Amino acid sequence: MGGLVSVLFLYGASGLFAPWWAVVMLLLVWLLLFVQACRWWTPRPQAVAVLPVVATVVWFAVILSGGLWLGWTWNGGG
Incomplete structure (x- = not known):
């Protein structure tokens, strides 16, 4: 969850x-x-750890x- 919150900075x-x-x-x-x-x-705590990586890859691809x-x-x- 901390990883997702960290990636939120990139998105913002x-x-x-x-x-x-x-x-x-x-x-x-x-x-x-x-x-x-x-x-x-x-139910799937290991899968939660993968989501920040997915979020970073999506952000990088879009940008x-x-x-x-x-x-x-x-x-x-300015």
Whole structure:
């Protein structure tokens, strides 16, 4: 669960280089993964440990794809 909370930082910080609609979709994906982790907490604790890895791979794939094919660029720094 701590891993999922840590990955939430990546998802939230995506607003620096992704459009708002992509950040909302990423946060919805994170929320679904968190709900799944809560469901698996007791019956499948080993599977919960895999979800932060899945969340990181999904985030990286979305951000990389958006940067390469949709032209998302750095918007931070004023």
